[in-house]
Amino acid sequence: MAKSATFSFEAAELATYLGAKNASALEKVFGYTTVGQFLWHFPRRYVEVGELTPISELPFDDHVTVVAQVVNVSQRQMHSRRGFIFEVTVSDELSSDGQELKMTFFNGYQARTDLQVGVIAMFSGKVGWYQDHLQLNQPDYAILDEVAQAEPRPIPIYPASAKMPNKRIRDLMAVLEEEFTAENLPEFLPEKVLKAHSFQRRHMALADRHFPKETKHAYIARQRFAFEEAFMLQLALAERGRQLGTQHAVARPKVVGKLADNFDAQLPFTLTEEQVAVGDQISSDLTQSHPMHRLLQGEVGSGKTVVALRAILQVIDAGGQAALLAPTEVLASQHYASIKKMLGPLAEPGLFGEGEGTVVALLTGSAKTAHRRETRLGIASGKTGLIIGTHALLGDQVQFADLGLVVVDEQHRFGVEQRDALRAKAGDALPHTLVMTATPIPRTVAMTVFGDLETSTIKRLPAGRAPIQTHIVPMQLTGFRSRLFSRMTEEVSKGHQVYVVCPRISDSTAEQGVLLATYEDSAGQTMSVEAMKELLDGMPEFVAVRIEALHSQMDAAEKQSIMDSFARGDIDVLVSTTVIEVGVDVHNATLMVIMDAERFGISQLHQLRGRVGRGGLPGTCLMTTWLDADHPSVGRLKTIESTTDGFELAEADLAERKEGNILGVQQSGSKSSLRELSIIKDRALIEQARADVVNLTEEANWGKTYPQLLSVAGNWVDDSTKEYLNKN
Incomplete structure (x- = not known):
């Protein structure tokens, strides 16, 4: 197909290559509208002759693959619901003993068309038991033509549906295969990165992912695309971090002899080494004229609140206000009570030796009207230094005199719009942001999701915490x-x-x-x-x-x-x-x-x-x-x-939940851009991609050196993921 110089194969509408009918079907089933989206509909596995099991040796409840010839077909209506069951009896092609096996397809319209008597196909599925005989229920299958039987190749098994079965997906992908060229699928990863990891170029890797000569070729290609996703995500996060560095915030340096110092002096316990070290990191961040963006993670009871309170007092000493956003009224009230208790007389305005007290207020949705009005007045006037609350802090009627620090407790319980609404109340200068979580985050998750945040961790529990x-x-x-x-x-x-x-x-x-x-x-x-x-x-x-x-x-x-x-x-x-x-x-x-x-x-x-x-x-x-x-x-x-090691348990939890929501999809409300990357299987890839991105971005004017990469980086994440990254 002739193309202009500006033609983009991946951006082309599916109908351009596959026709209106096929394009409409792909959109209805998978939501795909462009060639690029369909190209990333990768097989979930492959079957090949080496995996075949004779019918006579089929193990119950195992996943098997057989090559067999259709010897009989039948159809019957279902009684309990609408539709039909299409049954296929096949005879083993792998051995000469003539063993037979039944296959069952519910509403098998495509199977009814494809699986006629005499057809030889490869079937893959889980062995079940029905009416005293073994059967495969709703198996994947691939019809084997004479070439495939003579030169067997791995057969890709795609995520499919009744209206878009595997065979149709394979046939449609085969139509696009001749377009897998360097011109249509230009490489954008730096050549030195490809060579360092022995990765194929994109067009070759795509061919091996969809049409491998050997299964190992498909998995080598999969590594390349998983790395590509890790690399581009890390690049997006690095760019987000760079942008944060250019944004303006009011510096909040320590002020000697005021609230923060008085608080430290009256503490009835000694801070742990980790609490002091993390506190120093945060204190240093607050002295900068660009916004702090730090994640503070630590076990339940590790003393995160004390660390956050010391940062809050530093901001108040420097003339700013702080807001602590909690996900529930119970938690907000707990924070209010515990912080008031820790502050003691410092939680009231007035002179105490060399220092001053500050007003600590609680604002929740269930507060009475008079209390809400009085609290909002104290916030707007600047009289209130620390405001603790729930979503009620986000209302239009809540206006801050000088919001300098936002502390978000249990970030995963808030949507990006809610957090952004609170930050917007700071005016032209962004507030510093400290995110706290008691849910330990595995290293690869932190790198993948919070790659643009500086991360501080408190692992050791304070003295006095009983086992x-x-x-x-x-x-x-x-x-x-x-x-x-x-x-x-x-x-x-x-x-x-x-x-x-x-x-x-x-x-x-x-x-x-x-x-x-x-x-x-x-x-x-x-x-x-x-x-x-x-x-x-x-x-x-x-x-x-x-x-x-x-x-x-x-x-x-x-x-x-x-x-x-x-x-x-x-x-x-x-x-x-x-x-x-x-x-x-x-x-x-x-x-x-x-x-x-x-x-x-x-x-x-x-x-x-x-x-x-x-x-x-x-x-x-x-x-x-x-x-x-x-x-x-x-x-x-x-x-x-x-x-009781929360970080060890976090790794176990991650393995149990499989991929989970590594880009906060529940917050953005739509699918993530990631298709191949696995934070369980690809930990080494993620770490290598992060190192490669750091090396790349340290180069002066890297965008001019790699213009193709710069162009793709701007459009790589989808709109919802981009919004998520921009607002975190």
């Missing part, structure tokens, strides 16, 4: 069930308090009745907050125990009232959902019971466990499960039981 013992409680054993409840009453009798966390809030009346009536044999049932409270209320040993329930469906005032009562010690046992996962700080709580713990993730379990042992008293976490000890989900609980 937490963690145990799995097998509920199918009567003795363990009895011991669970007696441990709860033992802690209460010592004057301590107990959390009981359940996976859900309530059951239907019928379900709850069955659960409570047959609790001794309720394996497989999921405990709810309401059912657990009713169960404890009905047990004789809990008659004198003060028990309350807490969950997200309560209104804010009721939740706060219950949390305040628990904090005062007026409640012995708090039965709750994960609403207490973050920020709830009750030093007298020593026992955490997590019902049906296999229903929670590793990070969530670690966060919940961190709610106890916070006041110098030893903490215990009991994770209950009805599952057998060899169940895969119990392996997750054993991981939690074996270590």
Whole structure:
């Protein structure tokens, strides 16, 4: 096809090469509209003759590949729903014993067209059992022509659907194959980078990814594209960091003899070496005339709040205001109470020796109108130095006199628009930003997602934090069930308090009745907050125990009232959902019971466990499960039981969740640009890409040296990802 000099093959509409009908089908099924989007629809695996299994040796429940000839086909309507089942009987082509196997396709329109009697094809799927015989249910298949049978090559298996099956995808991709040229698919990675890692050029790698002569060629090509994504992402993050360096912020240097110094002087404990070191990093950042953009991560109870408060006081001393944004009213109120307590007399305006106090205010959505009006007035006038709040801080009616620092607690719970709205309140000069998280972040995630942030980590817990013992409680054993409840009453009798966390809030009346009536044999049932409270209320040993329930469906005032009562010690046992996962700080709580713990993730379990042992008293976490000890989900609980190292658990959590959301897709609301890069498999690639980008950007005028790379870098991420990077 003739092209002009400005023609871009990857930007071309699919209809240009594949026709309107095929282009429309690809858009409906996958959302693709351009050639470039379709080219990155890579196979998820490949099948080849070397993997073939004779039908007579098929292992049940395994994934297999067979080459067979269709000997019979039939079709029948489904009774329970609309549609039909297309059944294919095949005979083994790999051996001469004539073994047969059935294949089943639900609404198999394409299979009905392709798989006629006499056709030889390669089938791939999981071996199942139906009506006393083995079968493959909804297998992938590829029809083998004479050339393919004579010279077998790996057959790509793509992400597909009933309306866009594998064979059609392969056929459409084959139409584009002749266009895989250096002219149509120009290389943009620097030549020296390609040579350093022995990567192919783009057009050759694409050919090997879709049409490999050997499977190993496809995976070598996959490495190249995974590296390309890592490299371009790191370049985008580096550019974001460069832009931050050119933006203006008001420098907030330390002022001797004022709030910050007075606070340090009155601290009843000694800061750890890590707290001091991280504090010095942040303090230095605040003296710069470009905005600080730092991520502070540390275990629950590692002392992040003290570090953040010292930074806040430095900004206030320098004439600015600080805002601490928390995701929930409970957490905002906890921060308010703990910070007021830490500051003591410094939380009120006035003279104290050489220093001054400052007003600390709380602003939440549930605050009464008069309180909100008074608080907003203090913020606008500059009288209030520290404002702690929830989304209420983002409202148009909240205006700051001189916002110098934004502290965001648990960043992953906020959308980019919300954080950006608060920063916009600082006027022309951007505020410094400190992001805190108690969820340890694996190194590769930090490099991939927060590559443009300076990262500080506090690993060591302060003195006085008691160790937490963690145990799995097998509920199918009567003795363990009895011991669970007696441990709860033992802690209460010592004057301590107990959390009981359940996976859900309530059951239907019928379900709850069955659960409570047959609790001794309720394996497989999921405990709810309401059912657990009713169960404890009905047990004789809990008659004198003060028990309350807490969950997200309560209104804010009721939740706060219950949390305040628990904090005062007026409640012995708090039965709750994960609403207490973050920020709830009750030093007298020593026992955490997590019902049906296999229903929670590793990070969530670690966060919940961190709610106890916070006041110098030893903490215990009991994770209950009805599952057998060899169940895969119990392996997750054993991981939690074996270590309290949050960073080790973060790695385990990442491996369990697979890719997860490495670009904050839940915040941008659409798909990420990443297709090949895996933060689990590609850790070495990510680190190498980061090093290569650092070397590249240290070159003067690198954009002029690599104009193709500069051009692609500006358009590489999609709009939603670009917005995410720009607003973080």
